[in-house]
Amino acid sequence: MGEKEEEEEENRDKRIQSTAVLAGRHGFPFLRSVESESADSGIGDGDELPVPQQILISNVTCDSFKISWNMESRGQDRITHYFVDLNKKEDKSSNKFKHMDVPTKLVAKAVPLPMTVxxxxxxxxxxxxxxxxxxxxxxxxGEYAVSAWSEIVEFCTADYSTVQLKQLLLKAEAIAGRMLPFTVFYRNQQREYFQPNSQFYRSRDAQCCRMLPSVKDNSGSHGSPISGKLEGIFFSCNTEFNTGRPPQDSPYGPYRFQIQADLLFNQNTNAYFGDFYCMYTSYHYVVVVLAPSGSKGDIFCRGKLPALDRSNNCFLSCSEEEDGSLSFRHAQDVILEVIYTEPVDVSLGTVSQISGHQLMSLSTLNAKKDPSCKVCNISVGR
Structure with a gap:
């Protein structure tokens, strides 16, 4: 690109001629780029306007933040608007309008600081x-005179709060379907995972007699507070409709550990809703966290995840019968991913080879959520 073309692009980038769509409590609109017919109608001289300094970001949520700054008193009485250039950190084209994407240049009327974006x-x-x-x-x-840009500061938006997770919970409840009985939790792995002296059992202890919690991967909703933070062991409990038993196919390996449900889920276990997502398919996944009361995992989940009624919820229930025994049910129309937050002794269950196929396409390892799905997305993003 020659000097003339670069100069013309820079001029176009400075033309700010229309605002639209109010957002937020302070009437904060986003700015749409509209190219001018005249190459001479640039933004006016703003030498007398103060430059924002010492930018402070606070009260960060998953879809908002507050911003404030200091500035010299000279010229403050002339300020009518603030321009904010907001970019994802990996985006190298700073200060450029995105004609085919969501705009990142924002304009707001001058309001008392801090201002909510x-x-x-x-x-x-x-x-x-x-x-x-x-x-x-x-x-x-109608043109604007502007100051120089402030320093560039960085920040990271937050995880979903319980407010957003409750929105996801309501969406998940709407499609969970009727409850089916089950009796065992199961976990599939490669053969090497269950063999002593194997390099593949990273989530096993030195004696190879316990499965150990490991940090959850980044699959599912982008804002889920358990991704990359909660330690646990993944189990399944879904059954085949026609047999009432676990399916013989698995994406995770041909060897299956099975354990009686009451050893992991009982009156001393708290249940939490963790996530709801899909991976560009018709299948939807619900993550339920099981944490023994007072355990490290239980403490992590309190205040971060919506608690589920152990005996009365739409996904995974544990009820006490008249004879004192426990009965278990799982939702029919979603695939449950159960995270148990404590070590599990392998001797408490059995390991055997399944007869079905290893369907790798169904693996949810680091799977990305479909951000366009209307069933499992909420307004604040993926």
Missing amino acids: RGHWFLSPRTEYTVAVQTATKQPD
């Missing part, structure tokens, strides 16, 4: 952003 169309949970600010004054001809 809110909007699910340009903010995603657990995502790193860079932000810079200009002060501006709107001129009679």
Whole structure:
């Protein structure tokens, strides 16, 4: 690109001529780029406007943050607007409009600081952003005089709060379907996982007699607070409709550990809703966390995840019968991923080879959630 083309692109990048769509409590709109017919109608001289300094980001949520800054008193009375350049950290084209994507240049009327920036169309949970600010004054001809850009600061949006997770929970409950009985939890692995002296059993202890919790991967919703943080062991409990037994196929390996359900889920176990997602298929997954009361996992989940009624929920229930025995049910129309937060002794169950196929395409390891699915997405993002 020649010097002339670069200069023309820079001029186009400076033309800010329309605002639309109010968002947030402070009437914070996002700015749409509209190219001018005249190459001479640039933004006016803003030399007398103060430059924002010492940018402070606070009160960060999964889809909002507050921003404030200091500035010299000179020229403050002329400020009518603030310009905010918000970019994902990995985006190298800073200060460029995105004509085919969500705009990242924002404009707001000058309001008392700190100012809330809110909007699910340009903010995603657990995502790193860079932000810079200009002060501006709107001129009679509709153009803006602007200050120089402030320093660039970085911040990361937060995980889903219990508010967003409860929204996901309601969506999951709507499709869970009727409850089916089951009696065992199971976990499939490769043969080497269950063999002593194997390099493949990283989530086993030195004596190879216990399965140990490991950190959950980043599969599922981008904002889920358990991804990359909660330690646990994955189990399944879904059964085949026609047999009432676990399926003979698995994406995780041909060897299966089975354990009686009451050894992991009983009156001393708390249950939490962890996530709801799909992977560009018609199948939907629900993550339920089982944590013995007072355990490290239980303490982690309190306040972060919606608690489920152990005996009365739409996904995974444990009920006491009249004779004192426990009965268990799972949702029919979703695939349950159960995370048990404590070590499990292999001697408490059995290991055997399944007769079905290893369907790798069904693996959820680091699977990305479909952000366009209307069934399992909420307004604040993936």
